[in-house]
Amino acid sequence: MNKTCLTWNSQTPQLTPIEISKYLEEVPQYELHEVKKMKRISKLYSFKNFKEALAFTNALGNICEEENHHPEIILQWGKVKVSWWTHSVGGLSENDFIMAFKTEELF
Numbered sequence: 001m002n003k004t005c006l007t008w009n010s011q012t013p014q015l016t017p018i019e020i021s022k023y024l025e026e027v028p029q030y031e032l033h034e035v036k037k038m039k040r041i042s043k044l045y046s047f048k049n050f051k052e053a054l055a056f057t058n059a060l061g062n063i064c065e066e067e068n069h070h071p072e073i074i075l076q077w078g079k080v081k082v083s084w085w086t087h088s089v090g091g092l093s094e095n096d097f098i099m100a101f102k103t104e105e106l107f
Contacts, residue, residue, distance in 0.1 A: 005067040005095040014039070014091035023097040030084075030100050039091045041100055042083040045107055050077045056106065063102055069095045071103075 015023070020039070024032060030041040047053040057075050060082070064070045074081040082103055084096035 003094075003098050005069040005098055007068075008086055008088045008093050008095065010088055010090075012089045012093065014086075014089050015093060020092055023094070026097060027100040027104055029104065038085055040083050040085040041092065041096055042081060043100070043103070045080045045082065047078050047080070053078055053080050056080055059106055060103060063106065064099070067095075067099060067102070069099050071099065 020032065024030065024041070027041070027043075030043045032039060032041055034040070045053075045056065047056065053075055057073055057080055060071075060073070060080075069084075069086075072081075072083040082100075084100055085091060086093040086095055
């Protein structure tokens, strides 16, 4: 998936369940779930130590800044949980899957 993120607003529709299923095929390691009635995709990445987990988090942060799309990141010793959703659409957009794919490439 060689795409870049687009700017969305509150008028942009969320992805449909069919679209979400299709995009999940591109990042099958991600899990679909709902928090406060908003669909999200998440994955827990594992590393040998805190230093590697932090380096991954920093590298991902640089990509997020370039794309202007930011996840929820939870950094722990040897683990990083990354969750994607688009606040402005109240759920999932194509940007979330673009960034999940880029996160997988980084890993």
